[in-house]
Amino acid sequence: MEMVLIILIINVVYVSLSTIRMLFTLKGQRYSAAVISSFETFIYVLGLGLVLDNLDEIQNLFAYAGGFALGVVVGTKIEEKLALGYITVKVISKYTDYSFSEMLREKGYGVTEWIANGRDGERLVMEILTSRKDQKELYNNVIAFDPEAFVISYDPQHFRGGFWVSNLRKQAKRRGEQYEYPQEDNLPGVDEEVIEEIKSEEDFSKYKEETLESEESNNNYN
Known part of the structure; x- marks a missing residue:
């Protein structure tokens, strides 16, 4: 034995x-x-x-x-x-106002956004690069803002340039370190309590209200 x-x-x-x-x-x-x-x-x-x-x-x-x-x-x-390395997260939201992406930028994420057309009309598409250690926090912020958002993530093999890489290089320099490049209906790390805490933040409420007002204005215009 x-x-x-x-x-x-x-x-x-x-x-x-x-x-x-x-x-x-x-x-x-x-x-x-x-x-x-x-x-x-x-x-x-x-x-x-x-x-x-x-x-x-x-x-x-x-x-x-x-x-x-x-x-x-x-x-x-x-x-x-x-949680080694980085991930790229693509988010597709029904909220076409850019307050969503601005909220994520305020939290330190590198976001590229554009408007795309889906089956049910215009959608806001965002591509976000973040470290894997921060991916759960990112998921919680996205779901808190738009619970119906479509989210997909994948590992980037190589990347160069842009806001995020520049930011990583500066952080490594400040720390005196050498910079190195780096299931269905469910996302890992999503926590309902954390989402509720995010929703109660003053800055979050401001961005959310701007988005809803913009959506209402667009609907009235159409």
Whole structure:
């Protein structure tokens, strides 16, 4: 039983490191990935050796397979906590007044917006770049302003120039650091209590009222 537990733990650690190393590689952090890979290889050889030395006991094989599966889950959870890199979020809102985008800019987000035509008329489209550590806060602000907004996010592989990159470079310089480039009907991190707190803010109310007044004016004009 002790050997089963050892093999299980070793493989969980190995696959967790393997998952994190792969994610680091995809995000361009090659040196961090290289360091992790050295530990990963050592643990892999150690765990595989234990299994090969005890092939006569079937429970060791099950422990190895189970540790592999559990390691994928653990590695992914660790990466989510680290929240490495940046994401691009595209928001499509029925509110075509630019107060929505101004509110997000006031909170420090880099926003590019334009008016597009959808099935039901004009829509405000915004493209927002933010760090993954701030994505939950961004989602809460968007849903608080427009609960019916269509939101989609994806990882940018490379980016250069613009307000956001310039801002990141200045922040890194102030800290004395080297700048590095960086489910259905549900968004991760959306918290109803946080949304209500955002709605109670004075600045939020001002922008929201301007948007509603503009929408009413447009409807009366049409």
